[in-house]
Amino acid sequence: MASPSERQHLAAGGGGSPRTGPELLDSVDDAEGLYVAVERCPLCNTTRRRLTCAKCVQSGDFVFFDGRDTERFADKRERLNRLRETQLDFQKQVASVVEGKLAADKLKWKIMSCKMRIEHLKQSICNGNEEIAKNSELLSKSKRYNQDLYIRSQRHQEKKEKIQRRNHKLSAVVEKRNKDLKSRHAELASLRRSHILELTSVIFPLGEVRNVTRDPADVSFENDNAMTSSTVSKLAEARRTTYLSGRWVCDDHNGDTSISIAGPWITLPNNGDYSAYYNWVEEKKTTPGPEMEYNNPAYTISAALCYATQLVNTLSHILNVNLPRKLYNSEFCGENLNRWKFNRAVNKLNSNILYLCFSQVWTL
Template sequence: MAASSSTGSSIAPNIFQLSSSFEDTEGGISVAVERCPLCRNSRRPFTCQRCLRDGNFAHSKCENPDNRDKFSVKLRKWHALKKERSKVLARVESAVQKHLDIDAKKTEIQLYTKKLNLLQKAIEEVKSKEARDQDNLKAIKKNNAYKNSKVKKQQEKLKRILKYMEDGQNKMETREGFLIESEDELSKIRRQRIDELGTFIFSIKEIEPKSSEVDSMQLSTVSALAEARRTAYVRGKWIYTDNGGELQYQVVDPKLPGHGDYSAYCAWSEYYFYCDMV
C-alpha cells in the first residue's frame, strides 16, 4: 500500500503520477508494473480512489497493515499531537511569560529601588543643605539684628551729639555776644580806671627844664663831671641817661624822660630782677 507524500498535509493524496516499466519475470516475460511514488518499489495492485479519499491505506512497505498504520489513524494522531503540542507550547509560553513578567517586575523593582535610594540620598543632601542654610540664615539674621541695634544706638548717639553741638553752638554764640559786650564794658572800665589812676593816685606832672645858671661855663672839669653825671653803667655797658634839658614827666616821685626812650630804665629793672632771682 502507498503512503502520503508529505507529513504536513492533512488530506490524503488522491492523485499519483505513476510510471510504467518493463521488468523481466521468472519466465522471461516482460509485463507492465506500477511503482509507488513514495518508495519507488513495484507493487500491485495499488489502491482505489475511495481508500485514498478516506485515508484507508498504509505505507507501501507494510506487509500486514493494521489500523495503527493507516494514514487516517496517523493523521488523527498527528492532529492530536499537534493540538497537544500547541497546548504544551501555550502552557510553556504562559509559564515563561510569567517568569519573564516576574523578572521584568524584579528588574523594575530593582530600578525603582535604586531610584528611590538616589532620591532618598538627594533628599538627605537637600535637607542637610537646607539645615546649613537655615543655620547660616539664623547667623545672618542675628548679625543683622545686632548691627541694626548698633546702628540705632549710633543714630541715637549721633542725634545726642548733634543736639549737644547745636546747644553748644547756641551757647557759644550767646557767650560770644556776652564776651564782646563784656570786653567792650571792660575796656570802658579799664580806661575809666586808668584815668582815675592817673588823676587821683599816680598823677603825671610835666617838669620844665631849668635854665642853666652858668651858660658860659666851658671848663673841662665841669664838662667831665656833667658827662659822668649823665651816664650809668648797667649790665656791662654804659648808658647815657641825661635828658639834655628836655621836658620830663614825673609819676609820684621818679621822673621819666619826655622823649620816650625808656631803654635805660627797662635794662635797669631787668638787671635787678635777674639779680633777685639768682
C-alpha cells in the first residue's frame, strides 16, 4: 500500500497521459520492488515512491492517496452493486405501485363513465315516461274523437238514407214533371208552328216572283230590220247601264227572281241588289219635286224591308228569342235614307234573320 504522501502526490497527478490495458499491468509488474526515483506510476504517470501493486489494483484493494476517503474501491463497487439492486427493487416497487394506480384510475374512470351512463339512462327513462304519458293522453283523446266521429257517422248515415229516399221520391216527381214539360213543349211547339204558319200565310205571305217583263225598246230594236243583232244588244246594254257614285251600275232585272212579302207587288231582289233605291235617292237629291210614280221600285223595296222587319220581330216574340241587333219596325218607313244608313239597317236585319235561324237549329 502507498503512504499518505505518496497517495497525495499520486492523486495530484503528473504531466504524462495514463496508460491503460495490458501495458498498465506489465509496467506495474516490472516496477514491483524498485526504488528508483525515475520510475513512474502506471496510474498517474508520476515519479513518486513505491505504488500499489497490480494484484491490489485488480482486486480493488486501494484507496485515495490523499486520505480523503478510506473506503476501498472493492467496497465501493460492492456498495454500488447493492445500490443498483436496491434501485431495481425500488423501480419494480414503483412500477407495481404505478400499475396499481393506473388500474385504480381506470376503474375510477369506468365507474365515472358508468355513473354518467346511468344518469343518461335515468334521464332517458324519465323522458320516455313523459313521452309515454303524453302519447297515452293523445291516445285517449284520439279514442274519444274517433268515438264521436263514429257517432256522427251513424247520424250522417241515417241522414244519407233519408236524403236518398227523398231523392228517389223527388226523382219520380222530376221524371213526371219532365214528361209534363215535354208534352207542354210539344204543345207549345205545335202552337208556335200554327201561329207562324198563320203569320207567314195570312199576314205576311211569302213567295217567289220571277220577273219576265221585257223592255219595249228591246222589242222595237228587234223588229227593226235595218239593225243587226249585235247593235241591238249593245244599245240595250247601254240603256240599262247607269253611272252612280263614281261607278257604272247595271239596272237589268229581266229574268231575275224576287221575294214577295205581304203581296206580289211588294218584292225584294233575290240577289240583294238595292241599286234602284240608291238611284231613286240620288235622283231625289238632284231633282227635288212631287213624286208621281207610285210604282217606283224604291217604294216596293222600302215596304218589303219594313214588312220583313215586322215579321222578324214578331217571330222573335213568338219563339222567345232575343235578337242581337235592335231594329225598329219603322226603320225603313221614315224619310229617305242615305247609302250608309240604309246599308247599316239592312245589315242589322240580316244579322237578326241569321241569328233567328241558327237559334232554331240549336234547339233542334
